[in-house]
Amino acid sequence: METFAALAHGMAVAVQPMNLLYALIGVFLGTAVGVLPGIGPALTVALLLPVTYKLDPGGSLIMFAGIYYGGMYGGSTTAILINTPGESASMATALEGNKMAKAGRGGPALATSAIGSFVAGTIATIGLAFLAPWLVDFAVRFGPEDYFALMCVAFVTVSATFGDSPIRGLTSLFIGLTLGLIGIDKLTGQARLSFGIPELLDGVEVTTLAVGLFAVGEALYVASRRHHAEEKIEPVRGSLWMTREDWKRSWKPWLRGTLFGFPIGALPAGGAEIPTFLSYSTEKRLTKHPEEFGKGAIEGVAGPEAANNASAAGTLVPLLTLGLPTSATAAMMLAGFQQYGLNPGPLLFAERPDLVWGLIASLFIANVMLLVLNLPLVGLWVKLLAIPQPWLYAGILVFATMGTIAAKPSVVELSMLAGFGVLGFLMRRFDFPIAPVVVGLILGPIAESQLRRALAISLGDPIVLLQSPMSATLLGIALVALLAPFVLKGMNRFKATED
C-alpha cells in the first residue's frame, strides 16, 4: 500500500500543468529527433540534454521521461519505414515492420507498434513501481563490496556475453574504463591521465563521449559508405488504422512481449536485444499465419515492439534503485541525473521521493501522450524522414556540436568531441560495439571507488570481496558470464569439425 501512496503522490507532482507541458515537449522532441535515421534513443537523450539545462531537476527529469519514450518510438518508426534500426533493440521490429511497409501496410505496422508500446510501457511501469521499493529495501543493505561485484556483473554482461565477439566487446569496455580514469581521483585528489591539460582534470563528460561516438561517428560512417546504397523510404500507403483482424492478431503478442521484456530488462544484465528476438521467434512459432512471416506479419512487429518498450522500463529498475545503467540510453539518463548532483540509488528514494515518484508517474503520462501525439502525427514524422541526407546529417552535426558548445565552449572539449567521433567511426568500421564504452566511462569510476572503499574498510584485505555471500555470488556469476562465450565457442568449433 505504501507504493500506492507514493505513486499517488508522484502523480500529484506529474500532473501539475507545467510538468505536463514538460512531458509533452519531451515526447514531441524525443520522437522528432528519434525518428531521424541513424539516431537511436541514447543519442536522442544525449542531444536533448542541453534543452533541459535550465530547468529545475523535477521538470527536467519529467521531460527526460518523455524524451526517453519518444526516442524509443521514433526509432521504431525509422526501423519500419526505412529499415535502418537506430539501435539493435529495434532490429527485430525492422524484420517484419519494413516488409509490412513495403506491402503497403506501413500504417497498421506503426499503429500496432504505438499501441503495443503503450500497453507494454504501462504494464512495465506498474512493474517498476512495485518492484523498485522492494529492491530498494534490499539494496540499502548492500555494502561497497556488493556494489563492486554487481558492477562487475554489469560490465561482463554488457560487453562480453551478448555480442558476437567477446574480445571486441571487452575491448570497447576497456576503452571506456580507460577514459573513466582521466581526471582527478575523487578519493586522493591525484590527477590521472591529464597530461598537464587543465580541461582534462574534470574528466571526460559523458555527453561529449556519447554524442561524439554516436552522432559524429555515425555521420562519418554513413558518409564514408554513401556510395554503397541509398536508403529508401517506404511511403505510408493505404489505411493508417488497424483492422479488427489486426487487433485480434496483435493483443497477445503485446502481452507476451511485455512478459519477455520487463524481467530481462530489469536484470542487471540489461539489453533489449534478447527479449526482442525471443519475442520475435516466439511469435513466429505461435502464429496462425506462418506463411506471412518474412513477408510482413503483424505479430512480428507487435511482439518485439512491446518487448522493446517493456525492457526500456525494466532498465529503469536497476538504474533508479541501484544507480546501475545497463544500456547506453540508461547511461545517458544517469548523466542527466548527475548534472543536478543527484545519484540514483536507494538513498535517492529516501531523500527525494518526490523526484523519483514524480519521474515514475511521468512515465505513465509520457506513455499516454506518446499514443495521443503519435497516432495523428505519423504523417509529420514521415515527412521528417524525407529530409535530404546531406542536410539531415549536416543538421545532426550542428546539433551535436551545439550541445558541447553550450556546455563547455573550449577548444579542448570540441577536439575531444571530434576525437570521439573518429573513434566511433573506426569502431563502427571494424565492428566494435559502442554501448560498452559509454557504460565503462560511467560505471568504471563508481566501481573503482566502491572497491577502494571496501578495501579501506577491510584494511586492505581482499578477502572481504568473498566474505559477503552476495558479493561472492555476484563475482561468480560475472566470472561464469565472462568465460561462457569462450567455452561455448570452443564447443561450437568441436561441433563444426564433427559435422
Add this chain to the structure above:
Amino acid sequence: MTDLPEGPTSRRVDRAGLVIAAALAALAVVLVWDSRQLPATTMYGMGPEVMPVVIAIGLGLLAIGNLIDALRGNLPPRESADPKAVLLILGGLALLIAIIGFGGGFILATSALFVATSAAFGRRAILADSVIALVMSTLIYLAFDRLLTLSLPTGPLERLL
C-alpha cells in the same frame, strides 16, 4: 581455445587488426607510465595508482586477443570506405574548432560545419547551403541564447543581433 587449428579456409593477416592491437598495447603502456608518476600515499587498501595498472593489464590481454584475431584474419568483413567524405567532415569540425577558438562566434562556426558536411554527402551547391546554414544557425542561436538563456560563444555576427 586459441590454439585450435584453423580450417583449410584460413584467411590472410588483417593489417588493420594489427594496428588495433598495437594501439591497445600502446594505450596500456601510457596507463602504466602515467600511474608511475602518482605517489603511493594510501596506508590501507588501494591507492589511485592500482586501477590504471589493472586496466592496463586488461588492455594488454585484449591486445593479444585482437592480435590473434588479426593474424587469423578473423575480423568481420568490411566494405570500402570513401576517405574524401570523412576528411571533408573532419575538416568541417576543424574549421568549427578554429572559428570558436579565435572568437568567430557560434553562427559562423556551425555554418562552416554544416556546409562541409553537406558537401561530404555529395551536395555541390555550396552557396545555397551557406545561406541555409547561416539562417538555420542564426535561428538556433536566437532560440538558445534568448529563449533558453544558454550562453553560446559570440563573434562579429552575434554582436549584430
